[in-house]
Structures are given as C-alpha cells and as structure tokens.
Amino acid sequence: MKNADTAVSFRTEIKSWLQKNCPISQRQPIIQKEQIWGGRNKHFYNDDARHWFEAARDRGFTAPEWPARYGGGGLSADQAAVLREEMQDLGCRPPLYDQGLWMLGPALLVFGTEAQKQRHLPAICRGEIRWAQGYSEPFAGSDLANLQTKAEDDGDFFKVTGSKIWTTRADAADWIFCLVRTDDSGPKQQGISFLLIDLASAGVSIAPIPLLSGDSDFCQTFFDDVRVPKDNLVGELHGGWAVAKEVLRHERQLMASFESMAEKPKLNIIDLFNEHMGNENAYGISSTDIRSRLASHLIRDSAVKQLGNRIAQQHEVQSVDSRLPLLMKYLSTREVQHKNEIILDILGTRGLSLASPDNPELYDSMVKQWAFDKALTIAGGTSEIQLNIIAKRALELPSASTPE
Ligand SMILES: Cc1cc2nc3c(=O)[nH]c(=O)nc-3n(C[C@H](O)[C@H](O)[C@H](O)COP(=O)(O)OP(=O)(O)OC[C@H]3O[C@@H](n4cnc5c(N)ncnc54)[C@H](O)[C@@H]3O)c2cc1C
Numbered sequence: 329m330k331n332a333d334t335a336v337s338f339r340t341e342i343k344s345w346l347q348k349n350c351p352i353s354q355r356q357p358i359i360q361k362e363q364i365w366g367g368r369n370k371h372f373y374n375d376d377a378r379h380w381f382e383a384a385r386d387r388g389f390t391a392p393e394w395p396a397r398y399g400g401g402g403l404s405a406d407q408a409a410v411l412r413e414e415m416q417d418l419g420c421r422p423p424l425y426d427q428g429l430w431m432l433g434p435a436l437l438v439f440g441t442e443a444q445k446q447r448h449l450p451a452i453c454r455g456e457i458r459w460a461q462g463y464s465e466p467f468a469g470s471d472l473a474n475l476q477t478k479a480e481d482d483g484d485f486f487k488v489t490g491s492k493i494w495t496t497r498a499d500a501a502d503w504i505f506c507l508v509r510t511d512d513s514g515p516k517q518q519g520i521s522f523l524l525i526d527l528a529s530a531g532v533s534i535a536p537i538p539l540l541s542g543d544s545d546f547c548q549t550f551f552d553d554v555r556v557p558k559d560n561l562v563g564e565l566h567g568g569w570a571v572a573k574e575v576l577r578h579e580r581q582l583m584a585s586f587e588s589m590a591e592k593p594k595l596n597i598i599d600l601f602n603e604h605m606g607n608e609n610a611y612g613i614s615s616t617d618i619r620s621r622l623a624s625h626l627i628r629d630s631a632v633k634q635l636g637n638r639i640a641q642q643h644e645v646q647s648v649d650s651r652l653p654l655l656m657k658y659l660s661t662r663e664v665q666h667k668n669e670i671i672l673d674i675l676g677t678r679g680l681s682l683a684s685p686d687n688p689e690l691y692d693s694m695v696k697q698w699a700f701d702k703a704l705t706i707a708g709g710t711s712e713i714q715l716n717i718i719a720k721r722a723l724e725l726p727s728a729s730t731p732e
Contacts, residue, residue, distance in 0.1 A: 338407060342414050349383035351376040355419040366426045367458025368502050381455065384423035391429060391453045394437065398445055399453030405643060427496075428452040428459035430582050432505045435574040439522075439563040448524070460527070461579075462492035462506035462549060463572070469494075470713050472507070473516035473569070477551060479508035479523060485555040486510075486523065488531075491548055498547040499534050501527055505575070511566050522568035524560040531555075577653070579708040584657040585636070597622065597671060604674050618673055625666050632660050651722035658714040661704035668698040 353376040362373040364381050372378040384390055387401065392408045394400025403411065433452050436445055451457040468475040477490025488508055498504060504525050511519030527534070531554040536544040563571040601622060605615045635656055642648040671694060705711040719725040 335406070335410070339410050339414065342411055343418075345387070346414055346418055346420060349387075350380050350415075350418065350420045353377075354380040354421050356421070357419070358421045362421075363425045364423065364455070365458055365497075365500065366424055366428070366452070366455030367500065368456070369500065370455060370458075380421070381423050385454055388453065390424040390455065391433065391449075394433065394449060394453065398437075399450035405646060409640070409643075424455050426452060426455065426458055427461050427501075428457065428503075428505075431461065431575045431578050432459050434578045435571050436562065438574055439571045443559070444524075444562060457503055458497075458501045460495050460498040460501035460504040460547075460549070461575075462495055462498075462504045462525070464492060464494045465490070466493050470710055472572070473520065475507055475509060475520065477506070477508050479510050479521060479556070482555065484558055486558065486561070488523070488525065488551040488554040488556055491550045493546075493548045494537075495534075495547045495549045496545055498527065498549045499536050503527060504549065505562075507568055507572055510568075517569045519566055520568040520572065521565055522562040522571040523556055524562060525551075525554065525556050529554050529556070576709065580657040580714075581653055583704055583708045584653065584660045597625075597667065597674075600671060600674055604676070618670060621666075621670055621673075625663070625670055628659075629663050629667070632656070632663050635659065651718075654714065654718050654722055657708070658711055658718065661701075662711065664701050664704060668694075668701055672698055 353374070362377065364370070364372065364377055372381065381390075388394075388396055388399060388403075389401050389411065391399065392401035392403045392411050393405065394402075396402035401408070401411075428448070429452055433449055436448060440448070448457070452459070462477075463472060463475075465475050465477060477488065477492060479486035479488045481487075486508070488506075490508070492498075492504070492506065495504065504527055506523050506525055507520050508523050509519055510521040513519065525532070527549075531552040533550045533552070535548050535550070537546040537548060538544050539546065562568070601615075601618065605618060635652065639648060639652050639656060642652070675694065709717075720727055
C-alpha cells in the first residue's frame, strides 16, 4: 500500500513538474530543425526550447536513469517509465538529442573508468559536448571488424591515422568515439580498441559528403597522425570490440524505437485512405489492393508495438530476453518502410510532388520521410546483417560469416 501511494505521488509530482516546466510550444510533434542538439555550438530555435532544455537538464531529465552524481536524474527503471509515460501523455519533445546520450554514455557507464565517467557523462547530460560515431570505414561497414584506422603506441599517447566514413554530423560535433586498430597480428575482432577523440585535435579534418537531396548530414572524418592521450582509451587495450557491441546494442534499440527520425507530420493513415482513395488512385492502383496492404500493415504494426511493450516491461523488471531487441530493430524499421510505401501509393501523384497546393508542408515531409526512412534498415547494421545475427543468436542456427 505504501509503495502504491509513493508511486502515485511520484506520478502526480512529475505531471505537475512537466506542466510547469514544459512550455506548450514544446508539446508539439518535433520537427527536425527545432531539435535541440548539444555541443559547444548549441543552438535553440526559440526561448521556449531553451527554457525546456534548461529545466530538464537541471532536473537530470536529459538522462533520467543515469546516476545523479554523473548529471542524470537518478531515477529507477519504474520511475523513468512514469516520466516517459507522462511526457508522452503531454506530448513533450525530447529535451536533448545527442549520440553521446543515446550510445556512448550507456557504454561508458559499463566500461568507463571513474575518471572517464566524471569527465564525460555530466558534459553529455548538460548538452555541453556533442558526440559523433566513428565506426564505419570505406572498407568496413557490415564487416566492421575489418577496420583499418590505426592507433600506434606513442608514449603517453596513441597516434591515430586513417579515416571514418558516414560520420553523421561530425562537422557539428565536438568529440568522436572511434574504433581503431591497435593490433593486426591475430583475429580481426581481437585487435580493436575504443578511443575518445577531441575533434579539435591537430591532424583531424572533416569533409561533408553532399547528398542528392542537397542536404549533407554525412561526413568523412580524416585522422592524420592525431595524438590522443592514453587516458581516452575505453575498456581494455585490444578489447574495444566488447565496448563497440554495447554501443551497437543501444544504437539498435534507438533505431527500433524511432518511428521516424525525419519530420513527423500529424497523419493518420486510415483518414488518409478515406480522404484520398476513390476506386483507384492516379496510377490505377485499386483501392482493394491498397485496402488489403493497409490491413496487413495495421496488423503487423500492432504486433510490433506489442513486442515493443513487452521489451519495455522486461526492461522495467530488468530481465530482458536479449533476442527480442534483435527482432525489434529488424521488424519495426521494415514496418515503417511498408507504411511509407502505402502512404505514397494512397497519395498517388500528389505523393510524387515535393509540394501540394492544399498542404505543402505535409506532402513535402511525406516524400522526405519516405526517402529518409530508407536509412533505418541500413544505419546501425543493415537488415541483412540483422537477419544473420538473429539466425545465429536468436535461432542458434549454424554459423554464417556474421561480423557481430
Ligand atoms: C542514416 C545513417 C547514418 C549513419 N551514421 C553513421 C555514423 O554516424 N557513424 C558510422 O560509423 N557509420 C554510420 N553509418 C554507416 C552504417 O553503419 C553503414 O552504412 C552500415 O553498417 C552498412 O555498411 P556499408 O554502408 O559499408 O554497406 P556494406 O557493408 O558495403 O553492405 C552493402 C550491402 O551488402 C549487404 N551485406 C554485406 N555483408 C553481408 C553479409 N555478410 N550477409 C548478407 N548481406 C550482406 C548489406 O546488407 C548491404 O545491403 C550510417 C548509415 C546511415 C544509413
């Protein structure tokens, strides 16, 4: 009874804190240009965004479950779930976006030294440092362990040479967490180390990679004899693969939980169907065909959401069946793409245009979303690799040549 009372009063307190501190404008669906990314060049779209970020930061709610001594909220899994539910209920935007928050921080909590935790975790929670991820290389994507960026022993330092590709927004980041080769005498996975590198170091250069869309979120990041203090090694020397896998675990959870990382128009697919479909759309695709694909999608989508709920419940009691998140990333990202295909088929020629006279923003973002969400089955490990891992770890089928 006492526990139940405590839980109710915690929920009441959180609800009223959110109502007081999260401005109404920060309770609208997030659009990309209004996201709050941390870092030395932090930018706020408006004063409300700054207010919401600062309030959440000061309460430790940028990282609710991290220990308070590292800048987190110190909440238990149950309390964090209450916070998430209440934020969802009010429609509160995430107060901070950062790869350090999502991927590096959780791995540092497991593998970092006390000094590393003290130095980096509070700076992440406070949005002071923005992180990039340096895993992929021109010849090491799916076969990540093939990476060739070298870190040579140089007294108190490592000397790093090589390049990382597809480093998302490295040009806006302050630091990068990197996989580097420290030994090439044995099996590939066993000669890799995990290093934290300040992107302001001498010898680092970053070249944005232009995309067809005209945007340029990707970079290639070059290291030319960059001196990195040995204190920046996370985990064991040559033992970085274990840290890398912990980061990937969180990255895949993140990808699975993003319905879309692109802008989210308010859109109900059933309303869209009723509004736009007569007997057939502009391509001659019949409403019967789309209706049947829509029904299949809604059934699968509901199953994926239930799988997500099951994983969340297992998180709450800290007993996650490690096979389920593997399935979740594969299934949920695939389902988002099915949904986008159906939406564009419903929209017909409207879906092709980048703007429409009646609702330019909606159609513009739908086409962008369709294109952007293609990335969900590539980033954080492709779906094919994910299937290999599911075959090996979840189904325990005989080993194929699977890198992770
Ligand atoms: C939006 C986005 C953001 C990203 N951000 C970052 C970042 O910040 N930092 C970073 O380091 N990387 C980043 N990446 C890179 C990403 O990790 C790689 O693209 C991904 O791991 C695939 O590697 P690759 O592109 O080299 O493709 P490849 O490995 O060359 O694969 C090409 C194709 O072959 C298939 N394939 C390869 N091997 C196998 C196999 N054994 N079995 C079956 N099929 C196989 C793949 O599934 C794929 O379809 C990002 C990617 C995207 C799309």
